Amino acid sequence: MASTSVSRVVPATPEKVWSLIGGFDALPDWLPYIPESVAAEGGRVRQLKNPEGQVIIERLVDFDETERQYSYAILQAPFPVDGYVSTIRVHAVPGRDDVAEVQWSGRFNPVNATEQEAVDLFTAIYADGLDALDKTLAG
Known part of the structure; x- marks a missing residue:
């Protein structure tokens, strides 16, 4: 099984970030x-549909409002993988509230x-995706 992870510090409080991205159906917002x-x-x-009209179907497999994270599995997508499970998490940065x-x-x-x-x-x-989130939050 392969894996990857990307993280980015973005210009908003964890609460504001989660309010934007924490809804499972909120991807088009950012x-x-x-x-x-x-x-x-x-x-x-x-x-989901991408700009080319390709369909991606995903199922929510875990959601934790308190920890500000959710995980989902791809059921159908034009990607060369199977068994895909992904997690999005929002963390506070110690010593920073902005x-x-x-x-x-x-x-x-x-x-x-x-x-x-x-x-x-x-x-x-x-x-x-995280670059787009950063741009949305900074805009």
Whole structure:
């Protein structure tokens, strides 16, 4: 099983960051790669579309409001992996009340791709996503 993790300090309190990204159906609010999200099964499943119209279906597998984190599994996607589970966490930065650290991590089994190709793909997705979050919060 392969894995990757990217973290970024962003210009907002942990509470503000979580209020933006903590909803499982909130990706279009901060991630330009996902302009559309439709909730199903009482909000436990989200059907996403990327700008090319490709469909990504994900299931919420863990949610912790107190710890400001959630995990989800990909059920369907145009990615060369299976067994994908990812977690987004928002942490306080010790000694700072004006910023937060956001960590996006995932583990997966490459399919029709090398482990390095799959790691590079998700590392880039997470880094680009956190860059977009930073831009949204700074804007």
